[in-house]
Amino acid sequence: MAKIKSLDELKQLREQFKSKVDIREKGDNMEKLVQIRVAMATCGIASGAREVMNALVDIVANEKLDNVVISQTGCMGYCYAEPTIEVAIPGEEPVVFGEVTVERAKEIVEKYVKNGELLDGIIPVSHKTVDE
Numbered sequence: 001m002a003k004i005k006s007l008d009e010l011k012q013l014r015e016q017f018k019s020k021v022d023i024r025e026k027g028d029n030m031e032k033l034v035q036i037r038v039a040m041a042t043c044g045i046a047s048g049a050r051e052v053m054n055a056l057v058d059i060v061a062n063e064k065l066d067n068v069v070i071s072q073t074g075c076m077g078y079c080y081a082e083p084t085i086e087v088a089i090p091g092e093e094p095v096v097f098g099e100v101t102v103e104r105a106k107e108i109v110e111k112y113v114k115n116g117e118l119l120d121g122i123i124p125v126s127h128k129t130v131d132e
């Protein structure tokens with residue numbers, strides 16, 4: 001784990017752990033929540049996924065979006081479009097957004113998560129779920 005160099009970094013770390021605790025507390029209800037997964041493979045982190053993750057945690061906390069859970073995931077196979085986030089709104093197919101910056105993360109929450117408005121930057125999903 002990297003050293004904490006400022007009060008802001010400590011606060012961000014606190015929010016991340018708080019978010020993880022929230023996931024555990026909300027665990028029984030997950031299918032009713034908006035789930036945002038930030039891809040944190042090496043390529044994602046190198047492209048700024050950590051900053052995007054921190055921004056999302058801040059936005060959700062500041063706006064008190066209690067129906068939104070943020071988590072991290074590993075490789076989703078979209079190196080070319082990192083940072084990527086997957087947003088799963090209950091009752092809808094998950095959507096993957098690519099090249100997400102802190103500003104784009106704010107826009108995605110404001111437009112897609114809160115209002116269901118689709119935005120540019122959606123990556124066509126190239127895999128299928130195995131049903132059998």
Ligand code: FES
Nearest residue numbers: 043075077078079
């Ligand atoms: S290593 Fe980059 S998406 Fe898998």
